Amino acid sequence: MIFKTNTCALYGIEGHVIEVETDLSNGLPGFDIVGLPDAAVRESRERVRAAIKNSDFLFPQKRITVNLAPANIRKEGSIFDLAIAAGILGVSMYIINEALEGFAFLGELSLNGNVKGIKGVLPMCLSLKEKGFRKLILSKDNADEAALVGGMEIYPVESITEMVEFFKGNRDITPHEVNPEAILRSSNEEEYDFEDVRGQNTAKRALEIAAAGAHNVIMLGPPGAGKTMLARRLPSILPEMSFEESLEVTKIYSIAGLLKDKLYLITRRPFRSPHHTMSAGSLIGGGKVPHPGEVSLSHYGVLFLDEMPEFPKNVLEVLRQPLEDECVTISRVGGTITYPAKFMLISSVNPCPCGYYGDGTGRCSCSPSQIKSYLGRISGPLMDRIDLHIEVPAVNFSDLSCRTKEENSASIKKRISKARKLQLERYKNEGIYFNSQLKPKQVTTYCIIGKKERDLLKNAFERFNFSARAYNRILKVARTIADLEESENIKIEHIAEAIQYRSLDRKYTL
Ligand SMILES: Nc1ncnc2c1ncn2[C@@H]1O[C@H](COP(=O)(O)OP(=O)(O)O)[C@@H](O)[C@H]1O
Numbered sequence: 001m002i003f004k005t006n007t008c009a010l011y012g013i014e015g016h017v018i019e020v021e022t023d024l025s026n027g028l029p030g031f032d033i034v035g036l037p038d039a040a041v042r043e044s045r046e047r048v049r050a051a052i053k054n055s056d057f058l059f060p061q062k063r064i065t066v067n068l069a070p071a072n073i074r075k076e077g078s079i080f081d082l083a084i085a086a087g088i089l090g091v092s093m094y095i096i097n098e099a100l101e102g103f104a105f106l107g108e109l110s111l112n113g114n115v116k117g118i119k120g121v122l123p124m125c126l127s128l129k130e131k132g133f134r135k136l137i138l139s140k141d142n143a144d145e146a147a148l149v150g151g152m153e154i155y156p157v158e159s160i161t162e163m164v165e166f167f168k169g170n171r172d173i174t175p176h177e178v179n180p181e182a183i184l185r186s187s188n189e190e191e192y193d194f195e196d197v198r199g200q201n202t203a204k205r206a207l208e209i210a211a212a213g214a215h216n217v218i219m220l221g222p223p224g225a226g227k228t229m230l231a232r233r234l235p236s237i238l239p240e241m242s243f244e245e246s247l248e249v250t251k252i253y254s255i256a257g258l259l260k261d262k263l264y265l266i267t268r269r270p271f272r273s274p275h276h277t278m279s280a281g282s283l284i285g286g287g288k289v290p291h292p293g294e295v296s297l298s299h300y301g302v303l304f305l306d307e308m309p310e311f312p313k314n315v316l317e318v319l320r321q322p323l324e325d326e327c328v329t330i331s332r333v334g335g336t337i338t339y340p341a342k343f344m345l346i347s348s349v350n351p352c353p354c355g356y357y358g359d360g361t362g363r364c365s366c367s368p369s370q371i372k373s374y375l376g377r378i379s380g381p382l383m384d385r386i387d388l389h390i391e392v393p394a395v396n397f398s399d400l401s402c403r404t405k406e407e408n409s410a411s412i413k414k415r416i417s418k419a420r421k422l423q424l425e426r427y428k429n430e431g432i433y434f435n436s437q438l439k440p441k442q443v444t445t446y447c448i449i450g451k452k453e454r455d456l457l458k459n460a461f462e463r464f465n466f467s468a469r470a471y472n473r474i475l476k477v478a479r480t481i482a483d484l485e486e487s488e489n490i491k492i493e494h495i496a497e498a499i500q501y502r503s504l505d506r507k508y509t510l
């Protein structure tokens with residue numbers, strides 16, 4: 001006799017329906033799980049056996065074979081417990097097959113038969129819905145998250161006893177629904193706003209340009225100048241996320257187990273600021289059951305690397321792939337998985353190890369070779385992906401004590417949204433969205449400049465000894481500046497401003 005139940009497995013942010021076939025045959029009592037299960041899935045035998053016995057059901061004294069199909073994909077973790085238990089309760093006649101029509105099961109079991117919450121319910125639930133499932137049995141802990149998907153009947157259960165009673169028709173469970181007002185809660189949270197930053201007009205302008213063209217940024221300035229403060233406020237001027245973007249970000253947070261109050265569609269762009277002691281694995285993602293790393297948690301938002309030269313070289317190097325491909329591929333036994341990782345990189349550096357080089361006070365005691373090796377820790381290929389260098393000098397007293405009101409984020413955001421719209425329209429047939437994504441060939445098509453502009457650029461190259469890599473970056477940034485002005489052509493003042501944002505090329509040779 002064979003009994004079938006359904007559950008879901010995650011690969012990256014995509015879910016695959018897994019069919020759990022339970023077969024009961026005569027022979028020596030035993031319990032096997034086949035179909036490429038990992039160690040954690042095999043352990044589920046012991047949990048399921050204990051859970052069934054401790055819930056006062058009879059565990060069949062026959063040969064049980066559980067097959068997880070399709071067999072070619074690797075199954076990981078404890079999420080199949082509930083589906084396996086339902087299968088065994090099915091072959092033991094506690095549940096009848098017809099009752100299960102259209103149901104899927106997601107949950108881990110504890111030894112006493114309670115159903116526990118799992119990570120990644122949101123993406124699993126979306127995939128199940130896509131595959132035509134409309135009813136879901138899961139833990140109460142996951143009910144809110146699952147209900148975010150909408151259009152599914154979510155039946156939360158506390159224990160397998162409750163599940164059996166439900167299928168027998170002895171107990172009613174009202175499908176769980178989420179209060180739409182509660183979903184919006186994340187957008188009412190307090191946010192950092194640019195109006196708190198006094199002065200620093202040059203830095204603010206540069207961040208506005210960065211946000212408008214999705215350019216990566218490095219900020220250079222002494223400690224206390226407000227670099228962290230400025231970076232934190234960047235998400236507040238980025239355009240609102242679309243519903244699809246929100247959902248994609250929320251999926252990643254669901255897989256990472258980071259949906260704080262479980263009723264949370266992430267509507268704010270993420271801001272992640274990992275410490276420099278973190279490992280390459282936590283930055284990029286990984287582990288036995290690969291979890292998303294900081295680069296994926298920053299998806300559609302901002303990844304801030306404060307004091308970038310303090311990060312070990314190998315950690316910085318792993319950033320190159322996601323910066324190039326907008327996703328990360330994690331290889332491990334049994335295949336590779338991919339998580340999205342499309343973020344704006346904002347980094348900060350002090351000008352030298354002590355932080356005071358070039359501030360005019362003569363406090364700095366670092367030798368030229370120390371300064372060079374400090375900044376040299378950021379490799380050329382990484383610097384190649386950073387379009388804007390922003391100098392953030394220490395704020396002076398008159399700026400700090402000034403009583404005039406600073407422009408708030410909402411008003412800056414309006415200009416940025418306009419500039420982004422122009423880019424979306426211009427690149428609609430190119431498969432890119434922003435100026436920062438222009439490939440060298442596209443730069444020649446979309447960043448055409450006249451003779452005056454070319455002469456200025458030539459002069460700057462000769463005077464400042466720019467490297468070849470600066471050329472395209474200046475043009476792309478100039479394109480964004482022109483877009484902010486809604487100017488079709490790149491004009492001389494746009495080029496002149498863009499040249500200002502290559503200070504690291506001018507000052508140091510990295
Ligand atoms: N322009 C500014 N306007 C208002 N407060 C500022 C400004 N710059 C710095 N501060 C104050 O100084 C603190 C330190 O700034 P921080 O961003 O940590 O500097 P950094 O990261 O450059 O070392 C901030 O938390 C803020 O209170």
Ligand SMILES: [Mg+2]
Nearest residue numbers: 224227228306
């Ligand atoms: Mg700081």
